[in-house]
Amino acid sequence: MASKPQDSQNPDTQPQDQQTQIIPFTSITLSLPKHLPIHFIPPPTLSPNTPKLPTFIKLPTQITSIFNLSITHSISKPSKSIPKSITSKTPLLNPLPITPNLPTDPSNAAALRRASVVLFRSDLRVNDNESLISANNESISVLPVYCFDVSECRNSKLGFLIESVKDLRRNLQARGSDLIVRVGKPETVLVELVKEVKADGVYMHREVSNDEVKGEQKIESVLKVEGVEVKCYWGSTLYHVDDLPFKLEDIPMDYGGFREKVKGVKVRSVVEVVDRLKGLPAGGNVDPGEIPSLADLGLDPVSDMTRVKPVNKSTLIGGETEALNRLKRFATEFQGQPPKETKDGNNDSIYGANFSCKISPWLAMGCVSPRAVFDELKKSTSRTISASSNGKDGDDSGMNWLMYELLWRDFFRFVTRKYSSSKQHNKAPVTA
Known part of the structure; x- marks a missing residue:
């Protein structure tokens, strides 16, 4: 109760407080009107010793070209328009999405794999090769690989296989890539190459025979330990396995029943190859390797069994x-x-x-x-x-x-x- 008379008897106190409230406004404005509305800021009673507030504030030209603010008696509602930086055509100024882009989105380079390995098996082609095209779309660099597993090489078709691998290398080189060739177990070779180029994904096609399925399981097992994802695709049949009107374990065991079941199933379109594939990983200088001959694989080159x-x-x-x-x-x-x-x-x-x-x-x-x-x-x-x-x-x-x-x-x-x-x-x- 005693404070009110004291404030009223000391007129210098009130102007000082009001003066303090006005200073922040002057620090963020370019100019102040000479006469402010009474209902917005009460006119202070200045003492003779109080310095006169400046009517105008001079700012550098660079700042005045950016800001043009002033205090008015009415408060405008915030604009609902999107800031200019968000609508800019410059990609770096675009707002980030709520959910990150998937690796399959080529526009998001940050989400692409750093390096991927494509393992060729019984898919020695660049056309209609989903594993190759998927790796190319989802990775910054791609390392195509083929392994000659001597234990699985058959004399009756090995010469034909070597010619096919040579042609595959030429087709990859014509598109700016190359084929890494090794002799050995695929699961062993892949672990070495993945570590060398620091790849985080391996792409390959699934096959059907018992030995091939076991090989897939070995590859997936060893790469899981290395923390490398294995992505498998299907491309060895006319109809895609996912398009069958039944589960694979429920397939009819007679051809007539199978043919009736697949009537009306559409054949998927071929996967078109791009003219230019992603280059090899730059992290490691991987030796492409020589394609072995029949003699290198311990077989007789003149044997009739080496030809189809x-x-x-x-x-x-x-x-x-x-x-x-x-x-x-x-x-x-x-x-x-x-x-x-x-x-x-x-x-x-x-x-x-x-x-x-x-x-x-x-x-x-x-x-x-x-x-x-x-x-x-x-x-x-x-x-x-x-x-x-x-x-x-x-x-x-x-x-x-x-x-x-x-x-x-x-x-x-x-x-x-x-x-x-x-x-x-x-x-x-x-x-x-």
Whole structure:
């Protein structure tokens, strides 16, 4: 109660307090009006000794060009417009998303893997190779690798395999990459290379045989210890395993039942290869290695068992390049053949034993995918329809038998994978 009279009797105290409240405003404004509204700031009663407050404040030109603030009697509501820095076209000024971009988003370089390894197995191709393209899209650098496992090399196809690996290296080099070749167990070689280039991901295709499945399990086991993720893809069949209308363990054990089940399933589009692949990791100077010869692998180069048996006395050259050339030649021959009808009216003649795609050795080695074969023949089939339909609709000559052969191949590979990846002992016989 005594403080109020004391404040009223001491007029110098009130101006000092009000003076203190005004100073912060002058520090953040460019100018102050001479007459402020009474309801906003009460006019102080200044003592004769109080220094006169400056009406204007001079600031450097650089600051005045940035700020243009003033105090008014009304308080404006904050603008809802987005700050200019957020809407800038400069990527570095864009706001960060609430959730980070996935590694598959090429625009987010920070989320990409530092280095990845692509292990080629029975997929010696760059076209329609999902593991290669996925690694290329999700990584800053990619290290393609092939391992010659002598314990699994068969004399009857080793020469064809060596030619296919050479062609794969040439195709990778033409796209700015290379192929690292080693002789040894894949799980051992991969651990060494992963440590050397500090890779954090390994990409590969899954296979179907029992030995191949065991090899996958060994690779996944040793890389798990190293903290390296293994990403596996499916690409050895016409129909993708994930598109089947049943679980793999529930596959019909007769071809007729399988064929009925997969009716209506669409064949996925081929995975297009890019013109320029990511380069090799710069962290380690990895020696590409020499592709071994038959003698290097301890085999007799002149043995007849080291060659694939020729078809119709023609020389078979391994590799994706030869496979695609043969496929195009077959498509041209297929397009030029006139339609032939069987007794039941179906155009499914294969024009004799010599009229065949003869692509099986390259399919087995993965130099070309079943989807690529189907895609090329489908293109040629559409041209045949326009040239020889004569206003009639129906199946094109040769397409039925080709689909028949590819479906048989799918059926056996799916059944093989079923029993290779399971511990079933009561195996039902496979029938037609």
